Amino acid sequence: MAYINNTNLSNQNYRASDILVCAMARLINNEETVFHGVSSHMPMLAVMLAKALHAPDAVHLNIPGGVNPKPAALQKYTSAGSELLDHASAYFPLAEVFDLSMRGKLDVAFLSGIQFDVNGNVNASVIGDYHRPKVRMPGGAGSAVLIPTAKRAIIWRTKHDKRTFVDKVDFVTTRGNIDRIITPLCIFKFENGKLVLDTIHPMSSLEEVIENTSFKVEYSKVEYTAPPTQQELTLLRRLDPKDYRNIEF
Structure with missing residues (x-):
């Protein structure tokens, strides 16, 4: 991951979706085996971007089961x-992805959730009491297997507020080898x-991160994420001409 100490926002020509995809791509190393699931346009683009730039030998796995797919560009509203x-x-096939992960051979799994707490617990099940929830969500699905067993679980979430980053999650769907959680404000x-x-x-600040996080934000030094380079942005537009990476915002 590249860092900067500060940046001039007056020339900013990227959006939150762009910096999330680029940040995810930079976390992929060459020759790693990487999986993403459904509704995962940004992680899918991150894998494609990484393979086009610095990780040509990364292995791309996905729900349909195509290893290292070669679409020229994203033309459909699906991942x-x-x-x-x-x-x-x-x-x-997907069943083999779970087996691969449980054998300790899946390097990176891109996943998401609804609530997170400082202890790394992930909630993708319910908001409120489990037996009488305000909202019932799909649940862990593959996350309950992949987050504890993948070598690195990289989580993305397009909302960063106190209801998402809570003192204690309403329900622990899973926890495990969380490497990073990437949001529109920070990592x-x-x-x-x-x-x-x-x-x-x-495009954010330490004050904004603290104001939108329920638990105490710990840090040893304030560092800023390097913004997308012109090369990364050019490739992103080529890989994603219909701008599907921005649909979650």
């Missing part, structure tokens, strides 16, 4: 469509059993 199987290098890393601030995005 789990048949185009990820068409012209792929091989077929690796948290999991260190010594706690979420701590890694970097702040240049």
Whole structure:
């Protein structure tokens, strides 16, 4: 991950979705095996971007089972469509992804959730009491297996507020090898059993992160996420001409 000490926002030509995708892409190393699920346009683009720039030998796994799919660009409103199987290098079904992860061979899993607390607990199940919830959500699905077993779980969330980053999650769906949580404001890393601030995005500030986080924000030094480069932005527009990376905002 690249860091900067500060940045001039007057020339900013990127959005939160752009910096999230670029931040995720930079966390992918060459030759790593990387998986993303459904409704995962930004992680899917992050894998494609990383393979185009610094990680050409990363292995891209997905829900349809296409290994290293080769779509010229995203043309459909999906991150789990048949185009990820068409012209792929091989077929690796979802059940095998879970087995791969449980054998300790899945390097990175991109996942999400609704609530997170400082102890790295992830809630994707209910808001409120489990038996009489205000909102019942889909639940852990693959996350309950992949977050504890993947070598690194990288989580993204397009909302950063006190209802998302809470003192204590309403329900612990899963927890485990959380490497980073990337939001529109910052990146948290999991260190010594706690979420701590890694970097702040240049369009945000330490004050804004603190104001929108229920638990105490711990940090050793204020660092800023490096903004997307012109090369990254040019490739993103080529890979995603219909701007699907921005649909969650």
